[in-house]
Amino acid sequence: MSLTDVKHQPTAQRLFQRTLSSGRMSHAYIFHGPDGVGKETFARGVAEVLLCGSACDVSLSAAEAEAVGLAKARVGCGSCADCLGVRGDSHGDLHIVHRYLNRDHPEPEVRKRKALEMGVDVIRHFVIDPVGLKSAHGRAKVFIIREADRITPQAQNALLKTLEEPPGPTYLILLVSAIDRLLETTRSRCQSLRFDSLPTAFVASRLADLAPDVSTDQRAWYAAASEGSLGLALESAEQGLFEINQTIVAGLSLLPQDRSGATLTVWTDSAKAVSDVYKEHDPDMSDTDVTRRGIKTVFRLAATWYADVLRRASGCTTIVNTLHAEAVAKSAGTIGAEAAAEAVNRIAKAGHHLDRNVNVQLCVETLLNDLARLGIEAGAVSR
Numbered sequence: 550m551s552l553t554d555v556k557h558q559p560t561a562q563r564l565f566q567r568t569l570s571s572g573r574m575s576h577a578y579i580f581h582g583p584d585g586v587g588k589e590t591f592a593r594g595v596a597e598v599l600l601c602g603s604a605c606d607v608s609l610s611a612a613e614a615e616a617v618g619l620a621k622a623r624v625g626c627g628s629c630a631d632c633l634g635v636r637g638d639s640h641g642d643l644h645i646v647h648r649y650l651n652r653d654h655p656e657p658e659v660r661k662r663k664a665l666e667m668g669v670d671v672i673r674h675f676v677i678d679p680v681g682l683k684s685a686h687g688r689a690k691v692f693i694i695r696e697a698d699r700i701t702p703q704a705q706n707a708l709l710k711t712l713e714e715p716p717g718p719t720y721l722i723l724l725v726s727a728i729d730r731l732l733e734t735t736r737s738r739c740q741s742l743r744f745d746s747l748p749t750a751f752v753a754s755r756l757a758d759l760a761p762d763v764s765t766d767q768r769a770w771y772a773a774a775s776e777g778s779l780g781l782a783l784e785s786a787e788q789g790l791f792e793i794n795q796t797i798v799a800g801l802s803l804l805p806q807d808r809s810g811a812t813l814t815v816w817t818d819s820a821k822a823v824s825d826v827y828k829e830h831d832p833d834m835s836d837t838d839v840t841r842r843g844i845k846t847v848f849r850l851a852a853t854w855y856a857d858v859l860r861r862a863s864g865c866t867t868i869v870n871t872l873h874a875e876a877v878a879k880s881a882g883t884i885g886a887e888a889a890a891e892a893v894n895r896i897a898k899a900g901h902h903l904d905r906n907v908n909v910q911l912c913v914e915t916l917l918n919d920l921a922r923l924g925i926e927a928g929a930v931s932r
């Protein structure tokens with residue numbers, strides 16, 4: 550993928566194209582914004598331009614040219630040994646840094662650790678030391694650091710001097726979802742660049758290419774529920790969230806009448822199914838983290854449902870759960886906009902509580918009780 554293959558990020562594209570043509574690149578960048586919107590692909594595109602010996606200008610499509618404000622864009626040629634090396638992850642001057650690199654560290658102690666964060670050992674061995682070495686192909690060295698918010702504060706401090714003045718043509722790109730998770734001292738040494746959510750239609754069309762087995766109905770839901778993140782849409786498809794959402798939605802539309810605690814069981818089982826997929830992908834993640842992420846996914850689905858109810862109750866017809874339009878309309882009629890908005894609020898608060906290590910079971914039970922009560926009270930008012 551070349552730099553211009555990253556779509557719907559006109560701000561990033563404009564800034565980089567102007568910087569590339571002026572030849573005044575900064576040494577350190579922070580790319581921040583939601584996961585799965587093209588930050589790493591863009592960073593790799595930048596690496597391609599910097600490492601390719603025959604980078605060239607290509608014409609942008611009329612729509613892109615208008616959005617970006619430039620007619621042409623600089624890209625790597627895409628066919629030389631350097632470009633192929635970047636694309637195949639085998640270029641000696643492209644360093645992709647991530648938390649699992651501890652497994653390749655020379656110290657057995659570091660290798661034994663769980664890959665939850667990037668400590669000083671990992672940052673020193675895979676960033677600071679190689680930054681000081683000569684480049685393999687003589688053009689430049691590029692370091693792309695994934696999940697840079699997982700660099701420990703001590704390791705961020707160790708990295709400051711490197712970010713400030715790396716020797717020779719060296720470029721560091723830190724990828725993060727939320728920039729405020731980095732130390733202020735790190736932020737002030739980098740140029741930061743925000744990446745935005747993608748349009749739903751674009752996510753759906755990319756999903757058709759990348760997950761062709763997903764049915765059209767499901768694709769539409771995954772795209773609509775993705776909050777503009779192709780990465781989230783793909784992850785959700787892999788977790789089978791479409792089916793899980795059916796159960797969650799069925800439970801929520803009946804919640805005020807649920808006396809048996811069936812909803813709690815549905816939520817717990819659904820969260821477990823999602824957690825299992827997380828654990829498979831990231832075996833080093835702690836059990837607490839895995840459980841929490843599973844529950845938070847269920848919270849996200851529930852919040853999406855109430856947001857739909859809120860939209861419908863406020864007269865808006867664009868909803869995520871289009872296959873449940875009737876149930877959404879019915880709930881909008883019984884619980885109304887105010888209670889739906891309060892429900893979205895309560896779910897967000899419960900999510901924050903989870904981040905602060907409260908008892909998961911208690912948090913879910915309290916939330917479900919709150920949601921049921923909101924439904925009953927609003928129902929009583931509307932009658």
Ligand SMILES: [Zn+2]
Nearest residue numbers: 601626629632
């Ligand atoms: Zn090339």
